[in-house]
Amino acid sequence: MTSPDIPAPGARERILLAAHDLFYREGIRATGIDRVIAESGVAKLSFYRHYPSKNDLVLAFLDHRHARWMAWFEEALARHGGTPQALVPALKEWLASAGFRGCAFINSVGELGEALPQVNELTRRHKADMAKAIAALLPPSPRRRLLAADLATAVDGAIIRAQYDDDPKPALASLRRIVAALTRPAA
Amino acid sequence: MTSPDIPAPGARERILLAAHDLFYREGIRATGIDRVIAESGVAKLSFYRHYPSKNDLVLAFLDHRHARWMAWFEEALARHGGTPQALVPALKEWLASAGFRGCAFINSVGELGEALPQVNELTRRHKADMAKAIAALLPPSPRRRLLAADLATAVDGAIIRAQYDDDPKPALASLRRIVAALTRPAA
DNA sequence: TACAAAGTAGACAGATCTGTCTACAATGGT
DNA sequence: ACCATTGTAGACAGATCTGTCTACTTTGTA
Numbered sequence: 001m002t003s004p005d006i007p008a009p010g011a012r013e014r015i016l017l018a019a020h021d022l023f024y025r026e027g028i029r030a031t032g033i034d035r036v037i038a039e040s041g042v043a044k045l046s047f048y049r050h051y052p053s054k055n056d057l058v059l060a061f062l063d064h065r066h067a068r069w070m071a072w073f074e075e076a077l078a079r080h081g082g083t084p085q086a087l088v089p090a091l092k093e094w095l096a097s098a099g100f101r102g103c104a105f106i107n108s109v110g111e112l113g114e115a116l117p118q119v120n121e122l123t124r125r126h127k128a129d130m131a132k133a134i135a136a137l138l139p140p141s142p143r144r145r146l147l148a149a150d151l152a153t154a155v156d157g158a159i160i161r162a163q164y165d166d167d168p169k170p171a172l173a174s175l176r177r178i179v180a181a182l183t184r185p186a187a
Numbered sequence: 188m189t190s191p192d193i194p195a196p197g198a199r200e201r202i203l204l205a206a207h208d209l210f211y212r213e214g215i216r217a218t219g220i221d222r223v224i225a226e227s228g229v230a231k232l233s234f235y236r237h238y239p240s241k242n243d244l245v246l247a248f249l250d251h252r253h254a255r256w257m258a259w260f261e262e263a264l265a266r267h268g269g270t271p272q273a274l275v276p277a278l279k280e281w282l283a284s285a286g287f288r289g290c291a292f293i294n295s296v297g298e299l300g301e302a303l304p305q306v307n308e309l310t311r312r313h314k315a316d317m318a319k320a321i322a323a324l325l326p327p328s329p330r331r332r333l334l335a336a337d338l339a340t341a342v343d344g345a346i347i348r349a350q351y352d353d354d355p356k357p358a359l360a361s362l363r364r365i366v367a368a369l370t371r372p373a374a
Numbered sequence: 375t376a377c378a379a380a381g382t383a384g385a386c387a388g389a390t391c392t393g394t395c396t397a398c399a400a401t402g403g404t
Numbered sequence: 405a406c407c408a409t410t411g412t413a414g415a416c417a418g419a420t421c422t423g424t425c426t427a428c429t430t431t432g433t434a
Binding site: 109150155 | 288
């Protein structure tokens with residue numbers, strides 16, 4: 001029976017959730033497969049049935065992360081007014097949250113860029129979608145695309161800054177000022 | 188008698204240079220000590236005499252990287268005119284260069300942030316010095332510090348963007364526009 | 375009822391990692 | 405002349421990592 005009535009715990013999903021938690025929190029290379037297996041309470045053979053290699057799991061993790069993050073991002077932007085200024089309070093929710101450890105994609109590119117080129121490809125797609133969500137905050141204009149790219153660059157900078165600072169406030173303050181400067185009516 | 192080459196500039200420095208190359212190019216966790224030892228043509232015992240643990244080498248690598256990068260950055264900014272606009276051509280030299288793999292500090296924070304907290308501390312110092320070099324491009328004003336912080340955030344964003352894009356041009360174009368917006372005479 | 379799919383537990387192979395240790399050679403200051 | 409320092413070569417221990425494999429159990433469905 002494959003009817004979706006009961007949310008069966010499903011080994012596959014437990015693995016993915018454990019991997020998401022560990023990979024994001026401690027890094028991908030720092031997390032051994034055995035750790036994911038122990039955390040998800042699954043047998044080793046079951047793991048390898050679902051994910052033939054660690055690299056497969058890494059890519060699945062990034063897919064999952066993309067869906068999860070984008071859903072949160074778009075929802076938060078809408079909740080804060082759907083204007084470019086909404087970027088600051090929306091980002092604040094994330095940067096100031098307990099488990100914040102930077103952008104999973106940026107971290108993965110730094111760790112694996114050379115070793116697993118698909119990571120770069122997924123990151124480009126992720127950031128393109130982020131820029132698209134930002135573009136949706138802007139009124140149509142010939143410069144909308146470029147302005148969204150600039151705001152996305154500033155957001156990336158703020159994410160990085162909040163990752164190594166103790167305090168997310170300076171990063172958010174910078175972001176607020178950059179958003180203001182970029183959206184200021186042109187001469 | 189085993190090394191007929193040049194008298195060699197000391198084992199310690201050869202180790203540091205090999206580590207700099209490997210850690211930056213392939214990542215820290217991906218680079219085993221044996222690899223550094225082989226590349227620097229040094230005996231294992233010599234290595235451990237100079238750097239009691241891999242972590243010590245990692246911190247020495249970041250110190251070295253900081254000195255090297257700051258020297259280049261300040262020189263390049265001066266060479267391009269010493270104005271805020273000099274940021275773009277200066278960064279272009281780096282982002283478009285062959286071995287570019289992002290900021291060593293940002294990458295290290297992503298890889299080791301939790302495992303080796305001193306990395307975060309060194310990164311904060313590195314970025315503070317980068318902001319100081321940027322501040323030196325700005326005329327004295329009450330907003331100089333904040334503006335330098337904002338430009339530094341934009342620079343970090345551009346570095347990241349150039350790291351996962353194929354092409355450094357979009358990152359540099361965004362940086363140019365953000366610099367222009369931030370330095371535009373206020374109302 | 376019978377069978378295929380998906381699960382559990384855990385030993386094992388083979389590679390690689392950090393760090394220690396033995397044994398010996400060159401070198402330079404006192 | 406002596407000897408501490410610094411070097412080389414490489415075996416070794418002990419941990420950990422990815423991935424394979426055997427043997428048994430549960431479960432849904434034909």
